[in-house]
Amino acid sequence: MSPSRKPSKTSRRSVYHRPVSLVNKPTHFCPGCGHGTAHKLIAEVLDSLKIREKTIGVAPVGCAVMAYYYLNCDISEAAHGRTPAVATGIKRCLPDRIVFSYQGDGDLAAIGMAETIHAANRGENITVIFVNNSVYGMTGGQMAPTTLSGQKTVTSPCGRDARTMGSPIRVCELLNTLDAPWHIERVALDSPAGIRKTRKALLTAFKGQMEGKGYSLIEILSPCPIHMRLSPMEAVRFVKEGMIPAFPLGVFRMGGKPAV
Amino acid sequence: MSPKVYSLAIDRERCKGCELCVDFCPRTVLALSPKLNSRGQHYAFVTAPANCIGCAQCSDICPDAAIEIDEGVPSHA
Amino acid sequence: MRKRVLMNGNDAIGEGAIRAGCDAYFGYPITPQNELTSYMANHMQAHGRVFIQAESEVAAVNMVFGAAVTGRRAMTSSSSPGISLKQEGLSYLAAAELPSVIVNVQRGGPGLGNIAPSQSDYFQATKGGGHGDYHLIVLAPYTVQEMHDFTINAFALADRYRNPVMLLTDGRLGQMMEPLTLYSGLPHKIPPKPWALTGARGRKPNHIRSLLLEEGALEQRNLHLQAKYKTIMNELVGYDEYLTHDATVLVVAYGSSARIARGAVDQARAKGVKAGLLRPITLWPFPRARIRQLARKVHGILVVEMSAGQMIEDVQLSAGDRIPIAFEGRMGGGIPEESAVVRAMQRLAKSSPRSARK
Numbered sequence: 062m063s064p065s066r067k068p069s070k071t072s073r074r075s076v077y078h079r080p081v082s083l084v085n086k087p088t089h090f091c092p093g094c095g096h097g098t099a100h101k102l103i104a105e106v107l108d109s110l111k112i113r114e115k116t117i118g119v120a121p122v123g124c125a126v127m128a129y130y131y132l133n134c135d136i137s138e139a140a141h142g143r144t145p146a147v148a149t150g151i152k153r154c155l156p157d158r159i160v161f162s163y164q165g166d167g168d169l170a171a172i173g174m175a176e177t178i179h180a181a182n183r184g185e186n187i188t189v190i191f192v193n194n195s196v197y198g199m200t201g202g203q204m205a206p207t208t209l210s211g212q213k214t215v216t217s218p219c220g221r222d223a224r225t226m227g228s229p230i231r232v233c234e235l236l237n238t239l240d241a242p243w244h245i246e247r248v249a250l251d252s253p254a255g256i257r258k259t260r261k262a263l264l265t266a267f268k269g270q271m272e273g274k275g276y277s278l279i280e281i282l283s284p285c286p287i288h289m290r291l292s293p294m295e296a297v298r299f300v301k302e303g304m305i306p307a308f309p310l311g312v313f314r315m316g317g318k319p320a321v
Numbered sequence: 322m323s324p325k326v327y328s329l330a331i332d333r334e335r336c337k338g339c340e341l342c343v344d345f346c347p348r349t350v351l352a353l354s355p356k357l358n359s360r361g362q363h364y365a366f367v368t369a370p371a372n373c374i375g376c377a378q379c380s381d382i383c384p385d386a387a388i389e390i391d392e393g394v395p396s397h398a
Numbered sequence: 399m400r401k402r403v404l405m406n407g408n409d410a411i412g413e414g415a416i417r418a419g420c421d422a423y424f425g426y427p428i429t430p431q432n433e434l435t436s437y438m439a440n441h442m443q444a445h446g447r448v449f450i451q452a453e454s455e456v457a458a459v460n461m462v463f464g465a466a467v468t469g470r471r472a473m474t475s476s477s478s479p480g481i482s483l484k485q486e487g488l489s490y491l492a493a494a495e496l497p498s499v500i501v502n503v504q505r506g507g508p509g510l511g512n513i514a515p516s517q518s519d520y521f522q523a524t525k526g527g528g529h530g531d532y533h534l535i536v537l538a539p540y541t542v543q544e545m546h547d548f549t550i551n552a553f554a555l556a557d558r559y560r561n562p563v564m565l566l567t568d569g570r571l572g573q574m575m576e577p578l579t580l581y582s583g584l585p586h587k588i589p590p591k592p593w594a595l596t597g598a599r600g601r602k603p604n605h606i607r608s609l610l611l612e613e614g615a616l617e618q619r620n621l622h623l624q625a626k627y628k629t630i631m632n633e634l635v636g637y638d639e640y641l642t643h644d645a646t647v648l649v650v651a652y653g654s655s656a657r658i659a660r661g662a663v664d665q666a667r668a669k670g671v672k673a674g675l676l677r678p679i680t681l682w683p684f685p686r687a688r689i690r691q692l693a694r695k696v697h698g699i700l701v702v703e704m705s706a707g708q709m710i711e712d713v714q715l716s717a718g719d720r721i722p723i724a725f726e727g728r729m730g731g732g733i734p735e736e737s738a739v740v741r742a743m744q745r746l747a748k749s750s751p752r753s754a755r756k
Contacts (some may be wrong), residue, residue: 075389075393076327076380077390078386078389079386079389083386083469091337092338092339092384093384094384095384097385097386098382098384101383101384101386104386113598114597114600115597115599116342116597117468117595117596130686133594133603134598134603135597135605135607136594136603137464137467137595138608139460139463139464140460140486140490143487145654146457146458147463147464147467149450150424150460150462150463150464150465150466150472150548151464151465151595153461153463153465154464155471155596155597156471158597174368175453175454175457176457176460178453179452179453181636183450219699223408229396252345253376253377253382293339294340297341297382308494314536
């Protein structure tokens with residue numbers, strides 16, 4: 062593995078270097094997987110806010126279950142869906158630490174929906190990072206609460222049929238009906254510009270937690286090439302052209318009031 | 322004033338050959354190598370370093386943080 | 399000056415937790431333990447501690463997980479159906495070796511059951527209602543005083559062994575009022591917890607996990623847990639005895655059943671049956687050795703439990719098959735009557751082969 066390259070002696074400045082908060086280890090994520098990008102962005106934010114040493118993350122069950130291999134901070138596992146409850150326990154006991162939960166579709170919006178809504182409703186001062194890639198990756202590509210109508214998955218082989226399988230759940234909109242959340246935003250890893258917006262959203266969310274502002278949720282629309290059955294580039298295009306229309310991007314809540 | 326120069330380093334073991342950097346680079350700086358890394362994956366490499374404008378779209382889009390970019394004349398130029 | 403008060407069992411547990419230094423309590427309403435949840439709601443914040451009424455029993459036990467990973471003392475409570483909900487969480491707490499206290503104020507089951515007391519969660523508590531090879535330390539109080547004292551001990555044991563500890567009680571004890579002396583000491587000192595998640599300043603990051611996919615890693619974790627459980631079995635067995643020194647009929651009972659059995663022992667003695675009571679205090683680890691010892695000299699054992707007969711299996715395993723082992727119990731929230739227990743002892747005394755040989 063080649064080491065992280067330091068600027069050579071005649072360089073003037075670093076444009077991009079791998080963050081210290083990212084462990085220098087190749088990940089198990091599939092080629093083109095959005096989790097890799099999301100992990101990278103979180104690490105960048107921990108570095109730039111200098112909070113790595115006071116951050117405690119809670120990992121989900123799902124492809125990101127091994128977040129502790131890649132993020133260079135204290136990390137706890139949680140039972141499937143219970144991540145916000147575990148994060149609540151941590152934050153209430155250590156209110157001056159920065160606590161985030163990182164979850165996928167099933168963890169946050171299926172089995173963990175109650176924990177998601179109630180942590181938001183209590184206004185827990187945590188940052189919830191929701192990676193929405195429209196499928197259950199780890200277990201082989203089953204339908205998720207966020208699977209699009211008509212989308213074919215392992216458990217909706219003929220396409221998601223709203224009559225028997227429901228329609229995609231829009232978590233940001235759902236949580237936006239609650240009084241307590243401070244920051245609710247949906248972004249997408251659909252392009253470098255989308256990635257920069259995601260980075261900015263995460264920075265704002267973590268900064269807000271540092272300032273004691275309250276609950277933040279950043280929903281990140283993300284490619285899953287293998288289970289979308291697309292190449293990495295096609296999967297990114299699917300995020301842009303297929304997912305964004307179903308999950309509109311934007312800031313739903315900033316400063317404790319609905320923005321829309 | 323001479324234009325800025327950028328040097329890229331791609332960690333071939335972190336790279337999984339997803340080609341997103343190749344696709345998103347606006348200046349065809351990058352390409353997928355026919356060679357394999359130790360995990361059996363083709364990796365991206367810098368094929369036209371002089372074209373690089375330091376836009377960092379590649380390092381942004383890379384899911385594996387495999388690309389690092391510095392501005393300035395590299396010592397081995 | 400040690401304070402003597404009149405309290406119900408549930409409140410006594412709550413006050414015990416607070417005096418033990420419980421940092422965080424997470425609960426959800428369910429009868430017959432609601433007094434405990436509201437006691438904590440009323441008192442925890444005044445002491446600067448954390449109280450949350452969670453959205454479910456599932457969420458509550460996972461909040462305990464979160465508090466415990468930070469090294470703090472955390473507790474949850476519920477009653478039978480709610481404890482069923484917590485089983486996944488208990489398996490995780492045991493697997494990750496997180497000190498924690500869980501109170502089960504048992505009610506009639508199975509299913510939604512009723513709100514009357516029962517002891518039909520013995521199997522769930524001692525054999526593991528959650529998945530995998532693990533054990534909870536299980537304590538069984540039988541007075542309001544013990545409800546209080548055992549709660550304080552539970553926190554110390556949880557920290558000493560890095561294990562979840564369950565207080566297994568029932569709705570009758572939870573809601574009865576008795577005088578007790580409140581604990582007036584300091585909370586047991588929290589041992590250093592270098593494994594806790596507090597932010598990786600000045601050290602490598604800590605991880606709390608029970609997913610161990612690497613070759614052989616989970617087996618190693620299990621071997622470590624089994625070694626710990628063996629240590630606990632050697633060090634921690636607790637029981638109380640009443641008139642066992644010359645008993646020919648041994649009654650084995652815990653909690654509310656032990657209260658009834660104790661009265662029945664006195665009545666039986668008055669009727670000429672030499673009865674004695676062994677009251678397990680730790681249901682896990684179970685007092686196997688002492689029961690095996692007593693089984694060598696008594697003529698029969700009567701197990702009393704508010705169930706279809708759960709602890710009796712552990713008594714049978716401990717005592718062997720040389721003497722009759724009988725059961726007296728009530729199911730579905732019923733409470734055995736003292737007179738019925740006395741009659742059961744008399745039947746046992748009459749029918750036992752050892753009595754006949756005498």
